[in-house]
Structure formats: C-alpha cells, structure tokens
Amino acid sequence: MIICPNCQAEMNEESKFCTECGTSLVEQATQQTQPTQQPNASQITITAPNIDIDLTDVKNKMTNYWQYLLQTAVHPSSSFANTHAIMGWIQVSVIALLTTFILAVFANESYLGLGFIDFVKIFFVQVAASLCPILVSFLVVRFMKKNPISFSQATAQFGGLLSLNVFILALVLIFSFLSPFGLADLILLLLGLTGIINIAAFNIYLYSTDNNSKIDSFIATIIGNVGYLILAVLIIRILLGLYLEGMSGGYLFEGIMYELFGSY
Known part of the structure; x- marks a missing residue:
C-alpha cells in the first residue's frame, strides 16, 4: 500500500494518482518501495579523538x-x-x-x-x-x-x-x-x-x-x-x-x- 502524502489516503502500489485528491504518487511509490540501506560494517569509520601533546613549547x-x-x-x-x-x-x-x-x-x-x-x-x-x-x-x-x-x-x-x-x-x-x-x-x-x-x-x-x-x-x-x-x-x-x-x-x-x- 502507498500512503498519499497530501490526504494520507491508502492507495494500491500500482496507483499513479490519488483517487481522493489527485496527487501524483509516482515519486511516493519509488521512495516507499526502495529498501532501506543499512551501513556496511566495513564502511563504518570511528574517528579517535585527536590528543596532541605538543612538547615544542x-x-x-x-x-x-x-x-x-x-x-x-x-x-x-x-x-x-x-x-x-x-x-x-x-x-x-x-x-x-x-x-x-x-x-x-x-x-x-x-x-x-x-x-x-x-x-x-x-x-x-x-x-x-x-x-x-x-x-x-x-x-x-x-x-x-x-x-x-x-x-x-x-x-x-x-x-x-x-x-x-x-x-x-x-x-x-x-x-x-x-x-x-x-x-x-x-x-x-x-x-x-x-x-x-x-x-x-x-x-x-x-x-x-x-x-x-x-x-x-x-x-x-x-x-x-x-x-x-x-x-x-x-x-x-x-x-x-x-x-x-x-x-x-x-x-x-x-x-x-x-x-x-x-x-x-
């Protein structure tokens, strides 16, 4: 099901327009059917705090x-x-x-x-x-x-x-x-x-x-x-x-x- 962003009515996934208010549902369908990407563990970077002990002075x-x-x-x-x-x-x-x-x-x-x-x-x-x-x-x-x-x-x-x-x-x-x-x-x-x-x-x-x-x-x-x-x-x-x-x-x-x- 697709939720209309304008009137919150529920439409079929094949619907291109909301039958209640006429709002286009093409972009909404693409966003809702696209799988949520989980961050890859190999792509996670942890930045360590920069502790710089400057002995120059x-x-x-x-x-x-x-x-x-x-x-x-x-x-x-x-x-x-x-x-x-x-x-x-x-x-x-x-x-x-x-x-x-x-x-x-x-x-x-x-x-x-x-x-x-x-x-x-x-x-x-x-x-x-x-x-x-x-x-x-x-x-x-x-x-x-x-x-x-x-x-x-x-x-x-x-x-x-x-x-x-x-x-x-x-x-x-x-x-x-x-x-x-x-x-x-x-x-x-x-x-x-x-x-x-x-x-x-x-x-x-x-x-x-x-x-x-x-x-x-x-x-x-x-x-x-x-x-x-x-x-x-x-x-x-x-x-x-x-x-x-x-x-x-x-x-x-x-x-x-x-x-x-x-x-x-």
Whole structure:
C-alpha cells in the first residue's frame, strides 16, 4: 500500500494518482518501495579523538633557559636587558632544587633521613628564601627609583646575576654525592662563594637599574640593604626561638615547618 502524502489516503502500489485528491504518487511509490540501506560494517569509520601533546613549547623554554643561563654566567650584566619574565622563575626554581638536593644528601648521610613531604617543604622554603632579596630589590627599584618594572621582570634580571651559583651548586651537589663530609672544606668554600655572589648581585642590581627619581642610586642601595637586614633579623629571631624551643625538648624541623606553613 502507498500512503498519499497530501490526504494520507491508502492507495494500491500500482496507483499513479490519488483517487481522493489527485496527487501524483509516482515519486511516493519509488521512495516507499526502495529498501532501506543499512551501513556496511566495513564502511563504518570511528574517528579517535585527536590528543596532541605538543612538547615544542616546553622544549623551546628549556632551550631559551639554557641560553639565558650560559649568557648571564659569562656576562651577568646582560641580564638587565632580559625581557623573558619566565626565565627568572625557572632560575629560582633550579637554585632551590639544587640546594634542596644538597640538604637531602647531607641529611641522608647523617642518618636523619628526609621523606618526600619534607623534601617538598624544604624546596618551597628555599624558593621563598631566594625570592626575599628579589622582593626587597623590586620594592626599592619600583617605588624609590620609579622604575616601571614588573616583579617577574625583576626576577629574570636579578636571577641572571645568580647564574654562576647554578654551576657552583651543581658542583657542590656532585661533591656531596662523592663524599659530603670528606670534602666538607671544599663544599663550605663553594657555598661561601655563592653567598658572596648573592650579596654582590643584590647590591649591583639595586645600584645599576635605571633611576627615574631624584633619589641617588647609592642612597637607594643603602636603604635596600637596611630593609633586607631588618627582614633577615626577623627571620633569624624566628629560627633562633624555634631552635631554643627544640633544645628544650621540642622538634626543631617540625616547629620550623609549622611556623612557615601553619601545619605539617
């Protein structure tokens, strides 16, 4: 039977016109008698989701950081022209990671042990310690010397002055793996050198950045050192208080973590 598309009347399959309304049924008959085609299993294609993990950006950042590290290690003052803000954050993270590994080696050699959670906590403490002089110098440069620089840019420029410390700390880490206590004198000498570089970098950055105010760069550098000294005294007082508490039966490391993070 054929259904008329106009009046829905039922007609014989041989009918060419609807006897009720006169509508042509030729096309309707062709459509209704044509078998429904089922898709062939061999013709069914399943498109997988396109998951493209692009590592090009990560590779480029690592390449740029290596070039930044080498250039600023040979010519530290070239970091003042650096505009790649992320380079400073990578630099701070690398220095903090190397320092944490060195502390972990000494802790394990002293049979104190260092768990993963403690390792992560010490790493973030080292990051915070590295950012303190950068923060002080940024505040002086931004608000006293009227230099319109962002904190990330200051981190990249200041971090370039510390590139030598990356190589020195890597050398200290190697010596620590070989014999942390047997090479203690050499390790202390190298660590003392990193401290000298930190002090030099702090003062050079404060003095050498562009000055757009009436305050002399030398005066701004002195004020920056006073501010950093006050911050250092506050930190030392906190640590000393925790140390004395630890001597009386408390747990020094746990106390420091609690003071810094609020819980552990």
